[in-house]
Amino acid sequence: MTAIRDDFKRAMGHLASGVVIVTTRDSAGEPRGMTATAVCSVSLEPPLVMACMGHESATHRAVESSGVFAINVLPAAARELAGRFSSRSDDKFADVRLTKGESGAPLLAVALAHCDCRVEQSVAAGDHTIFIGRVLSVHAPDEPNGPLIYFRGAYGSVAPVDADDRDRRGT
Numbered sequence: 001m002t003a004i005r006d007d008f009k010r011a012m013g014h015l016a017s018g019v020v021i022v023t024t025r026d027s028a029g030e031p032r033g034m035t036a037t038a039v040c041s042v043s044l045e046p047p048l049v050m051a052c053m054g055h056e057s058a059t060h061r062a063v064e065s066s067g068v069f070a071i072n073v074l075p076a077a078a079r080e081l082a083g084r085f086s087s088r089s090d091d092k093f094a095d096v097r098l099t100k101g102e103s104g105a106p107l108l109a110v111a112l113a114h115c116d117c118r119v120e121q122s123v124a125a126g127d128h129t130i131f132i133g134r135v136l137s138v139h140a141p142d143e144p145n146g147p148l149i150y151f152r153g154a155y156g157s158v159a160p161v162d163a164d165d166r167d168r169r170g171t
């Protein structure tokens, strides 16, 4: 069991991912958040995204109780925040500039893009829950900063192989 667990983690580590901070608020209204890569878009009509969160996470508990979350896509320059928000610290938001989404979830000003969501469905999946959120609002300025990437256990950045070769779906 341990062997497949380690091999599974190593295999999935080859899937280079953008890094986000999933934010929400707890029952006292305080901001909560964690670093995540298990996040993706689900549907365009209606707009849905999913975030897959471990049961032991404080942010998971806060999403369950508040019923809202936001996806904050990190720029490469925010590597320190990715480390901070992957810890269990109670003080993750110190000096982090925030605004508030329509849902009431905190939004990180440093993010490349936000999706502010209300939980529409929660799916139990092993030791995680897949939260599917209805996107209430988005913010994605066309800025030049590149994304933070996670690949084989390390953070990095990415440059387009060919900027003229963009996906024509316009995403």
Ligand SMILES: Cc1cc2nc3c(=O)[nH]c(=O)nc-3n(C[C@H](O)[C@H](O)[C@H](O)COP(=O)(O)O)c2cc1C
Residues within 6 Å of the ligand: 019, 033, 034, 035, 036, 037, 038, 039, 052, 053, 054, 056, 057, 058, 059, 060, 082, 085, 086, 087, 088, 089, 150
């Ligand atoms: C690069 C990276 C990606 C992560 N992705 C996820 C994820 O998608 N889902 C998850 O539950 N935990 C993920 N984690 C682990 C959480 O960030 C970590 O458990 C965190 O301490 C949870 O904080 P909390 O208990 O305050 O919510 C990731 C950690 C790192 C470093």
